[in-house]
Amino acid sequence: MGSRILVVLLVVSVQILVLTGQPGNQDYAALIALKNQLQNTPPNWVGSDPCGKSWDGIVCTNSRVTSITLSSMNLTGQLSGDILSFLELQTLDLSYNKGLTGPLPPSIGNLKKLSNLILVGCSFSGPIPDTIGSLQQLVFLSLNSNSFNGPIPPSIGNLSNLYWLDLADNKLSGTIPVSNENSPGLDMLIHTKHFHFGKNQLSGQIPSQLFSSNMALIHVLFESNNLIGNIPPTLGLVQTLEVVRLDRNLLSGPVPSNLNNLTHVSELHLSNNRLTGPVPNLTGMNVLNYVDMSNNTFELTNVPPWFSTLQSLTTLMMERTKLQGQIPVALFSSPQLQTVILSNNQLNGTLDIGSSYSSQLQLIDLQKNLISAFTRRVGGYNNELILVDNPVCQETGVTENYCISQQSNSSVEYSTPPNHCLPVPCSSNQISSPNCRCAYPYTGTLFFRAPSFSNLGNLSIFTSLQKSLMLSFQTHQLPVDSVSLSNATKNSDDYLVLNLKVFPSGQDSFNRAGISGIGFVLSNQTFKPPRNFGPFFFNGDPYGYFEGGVSTSTKKSSSTGIIIGAAVGGSVLVLLLLLAGFYAFCQKRRAERATKENNPFASWDSTKGSGDVPQLKGARCFSFEELKKFTNNFSEANDIGSGGYGKVYRGILPSGQLVAVKRAQQGSMQGGLEFKTEIELLSRVHHKNVVGLVGFCFKQGEQMLVYEYIPNGTLKESLSGKSGIRLEWIRRLRIALGAARGLQYLHDLANPPIIHRDIKSNNILLDEHLNAKVADFGLSKPMSDTGRSHVTTQVKGTMGYLDPEYYMTQQLTEKSDVYSFGVLLLELITARNPIEKGKYIVREVRQSMDKAKNLYNLHGMLDPTIGLGTQPKGLEKFVDLAFRCVEESGAARPTMSEVVKEIENIMQLAGLNPNAESASTSASYEGESKGFDHPYSNEGLFAYSAAFPPSKLEAQ
Incomplete structure (x- = not known):
């Protein structure tokens, strides 16, 4: 009988260990299924606790998998339908694994919390499943550089939160879907900023319905498809556009006359189509850097006057566009001009480059025209000039360099120079880094789809890119020693191509976490290149030098045995320990009880949750x-x-x-x-x-x-200008709403409810999208069921934000936080400290107000960065709300739930969607950092007690 009981206990113990020792059993099973489906998964994917043991590439929250990032891991295999089990998954990044093949399973539509789906540079094929339109939280959808085929799913139009849509470089076919009464379409993506569809097999017309004036698009990239018909005039309504690429299609008809409404466009590519009519008038497009309309069938046209008026122009390419007449000398004096290609036209007369030509001008290609003479000037232009097949070069005996057949250079043998050191000889496959250290770098290729410059000989632009890359890696605490760029080339797609090498810090190779982190920074567009490089994508090479790696076969053959062995062995060990320790436990029980009076952690095993130990949820x-x-x-x-x-x-x-x-x-x-x-x-x-x-x-x-870690620091730092982040009115509204929602959660939904007690601008942090996050709970107080109305406690808080009623009565309520939040609202619009030179912000704003006048007559107090020239909508209601929050009596103040609703109403009044993201990324921030190098100031994340004497309170 005794042996039977022991066997039963053993079986039960094994089952309990397997079930309870795996946080998130459903996710664990799905990870094992994923591991069995793929080859070369990380070797530390062993054991039964992927969350507690920190499996490479796996991030958990509350014991549920929320992120899978496995870029450049040499993974091979296919994704199975088991992926639907990751119900809490927010980020899936499998980029740069060429061995990943097969279709994307339709079950991916079950991942309702997915915000980032990034599968760049793999070998997935088959149609993109229509179920992808069910991912309502999706912000980034990057499926570029695969072999997906079939049509673009119309259901993508349902993704109302989508910011980035990149389906480029696939085999997608069919027409561009737009909505109708039976189906959604891409025209519904009014908040999306990126349409990247280049290098596919799309056909049909670009629907006029696709574009509208309420869209937020900045990139429209449709190059290298089979699109036909006219360029829709509605394109000219999207005045947020910055880059337009419609080149290498079969587009016909005249260019819409309203195209020059796009005054923010810096790169315009319309080349290699069948466009007709007059050469479009681009007058007024004053930030235009790069224009290429080559190889179209425009009407015979004299050189347009706008050629000489675009002061930002770096590159003008109008080959085979039926231009005629003499080239005005003023064209070459545009200050940023680098390249002029007007070959295969009917330009005539005398070429005069003048003496005030751009100092950056490197190439003038006018071959195959009717130019009869060239005016030379002493000390004049002496860079590359091509006049082959012009009458000026057809006279007998002409031997000028500009009359000799030549081909302009579209590449440069650039390589990042050593950083004040001598390169060292390295063994095997190691390479000497810019810091002259031998290591195994992570390599890949950067593709810039629309750079605003054409002079690849200007090496300083690559130095700025190198510094920008390094800063991005350092900001994200990645183990990077240095980066190297080489072989700058313009490829046949007019992309700028650069080889990238990233060198490890403190070791000669990267581990998997390092590679995954670098890959994610590049695949998720976290890295923002200098503006003149334009949109980019990265294609990483397989990395074969991981630290401490083990062979796939060893890992695969041993994983099952390890799991079973660990479960059975652990069960036996648990039983033995229970039997051996039972007597000692009983004897020590009284002593432990006494010890816990002094040290509540004395018997705390953080893997368990019983007795008096803290009841943790995910920490x-x-x-x-x-x-x-x-x-x-x-x-x-x-x-x-x-x-x-x-x-x-x-x-x-x-x-x-x-x-x-x-x-x-x-x-x-x-x-x-x-x-x-x-x-x-x-x-x-x-x-x-x-x-x-x-x-x-x-x-x-x-x-x-x-x-x-919150990357963009405190609200205080942004208001003061220290962070370099410009907070105009729209961003301030979103920050106010985010902070209010966080505080509302603490008051109404946290269990138990929490009074923060130290709301201030130093305790509001801004993430990479400028979403506000309430921080620092060092002074917070929970509200018990019996003490829901108030808590009598010592007065603590920060001068200027402290609720006077709380100070006088020492009774802390949720309305004390509301008072502090009201002060924060006034700080948001004035960018002034709550107490500045002895003056209290509440009193100062109240005394300056005149409700009968525009903006309440507060022009002199408002922060100029808000943008007064735009007359910020809803500001008066915002001020009214702030003063309701700082009413003397707590009972007269609104609840945080009411505050949230009022801010949402103000945003709707300003024409904003309260549920949209605060900002796309740091790329949309304006201004440069002014000494800002970390997100926590001297006060950030720290609370201060303040038992203020009456004299100090009166100073408020």
């Missing part, structure tokens, strides 16, 4: 050694902020996730019970407008909190 317990490693030994280079509590360090987890580690200094640490209460509280807070707690450390005399 991870880190060891001191782990955080020491993640922050590079808490180095000064990783120090990103400090305050009364201690310091904040930037760190990077093995998964590639960036974190901010808040480390208490000796003397400022809370008691164990308070620290336990704080992390237990924070672990329950999960909202997109609240900074998330990743984990903590309470070991070796340390108290540390690990938060998600």
Whole structure:
């Protein structure tokens, strides 16, 4: 009988261990299915806890998989329908794995929370499933550089949050879908900024319905397809456009006369079509850099006057466009001009380049025209000039260089020079980096689809690109020592092509987390090149030099045995430990109870959730050694902020996730019970407008909190101009709404409800999309069921934001946060400190107001960056809301739920969608950083107590 009981206990223990030892069983099963479907998955994909053990490329939240990023992993195989199990998945990036083949499973439409679907540079084929239109949260859809065929799914038109749509370089066919009463279409994507459809087999006309004046498009790239018919006049209505590529199609008819309404367009490509009618008039397109209308059948036309008026023009290409007459000398004096190609036309008369030609001018190609003479000037233009097959070169005995057949150079042997060092000889496949260190670099090719320059000999432009790349990798805490660019070439698609090498830091090769992080920065368009490079994509090469890698066969053959062995062995071990430790546990129970009175962590096993230990929801317990490693030994280079509590360090987890580690200094640490209460509280807070707690450390005399890393710093830094981010009226409205929603969540939906108690601009952080996130819960107080109306507590907060009623009564309520939020609203519109030179912002704005006048007569107090010239809609209602929030009596103030609704109404009044993203990316920010190099100021993420005496309160 005893042996039977033991067997039953063993079986039950195995089942319990397998079921309870796997956070997110459904996701674990799906990961195992994914692993069995693919070859070359990371070798650390072993064990039964992908979230707790940090499998490479896997990021979890609350024990559910939220991100899979496996770019350039040499993966091979196909995706199966099991992918539908990742119900919490937000990011899927499998880019640069040429071995990934087969169709995209229709079950991908079940991933309702997916916001980033990035499959660049793989070998997927078959039709794009129509179910992709079910992914309502999708922001990035990048399927370019594969072999997808069939039509563009009309259902993509349902993706109302879509920002980036890239289906280029596939085998897609059929017409461009637009909506009708039975079907959605791409014309519904009014918030999408990128239409990238080049290098496919699309046919039919470009529907006039595709474009409208309420679209936010900045890139329309339809090059190299089989599109026919006219360019629709509705294109001229999309005044946000910056790049237009319709070249290499079969388009016909005249160019719409309203094209010059597109005054923000910098690159215009209409070449290699069948366009007719007069050469279009581009007068007024004053930011136009690059124009190519070559190889069309326009009417015989004299050189248009606008050639000489576009002061930003770098490149003018009008080959075979039936131009006639003499070239005006003023054309060559445009200050940015680099290249003029007007060959195969009927230009005549005398060529005079003049003496005030552009200093950047490198190429003038006028071959096969009717030019009869060339005026030379002493000290004049002496760069490349081609006049072959003109009468000026047909006289006997002419030997001028410009009369000799030549081909303009479309490439340059550029390579990043060493950084003040001598290159070293390297063994095997290692390469000497710009810092003269031998390593195995990650390599690939950058393709720029519409650069605004044509002079590849200007090496300074590549230096700026190199610096921009390096800064992006450093900002994301990637282990990159240096980057190298080489072999700049213009290919047959008029793309600028550059070879990229990325060298590892502190080692001779990258690990998988490093490669995945670099790949994601490039595939997700996180890297923003200098503006003159235009839209780009990257194609990474397979990386074969991973640190500590093991063979696929070893990994595959051992994984199942490891899982089963670990489960059975672990079960036996658990039983033995239970039997052996039962007596000791009973004897020590009384002593442990006494110990917990002084140290609530004494019996805390963070992998369990019983007894008096903190009940955590997703927060991870880190060891001191782990955080020491993640922050590079808490180095000064990783120090990103400090305050009364201690310091904040930037760190990077093995998964590639960036974190901010808040480390208490000796003397400022809370008691164990308070620290336990704080992390237990924070672990329950999960909202997109609240900074998330990743984990903590309470070991070796340390108290540390690990938060998600927010790249664009505090609202305070942006309002002061320190960050270089320009906050115009629309962005401020979105930031106000985001902060209000975060605070509403704390008040109404958190369990238990939370009063923040320190709302201020230093505690509102801005992510990469300028979404506001409420931060710093060091002073927060939970509201119990019995104390829902108020909490009597010592007064704490920050001068200028503190609720006077709370100070006088010491009774803390949710309306105390509302008061602080009202001060924040006034700070948002004035960019002034709450207390500045002894003056209190609430009193100052109130005294300046005159509701009978425009903008309440606050012109002198409003921050000029808001953009007063545009008369910000809803500003008066915004001010009214702020003053309702700072009413003297808390009962007279609105709830945060009411505040949220009012801000949403104000946004709708301003013609904005309250549910749209704050900003696309950092690319849309204006201005450059002014010494801003980290997101946490001296006060960021730190709270301060303030038991203010009456004299200080009166100063408010």
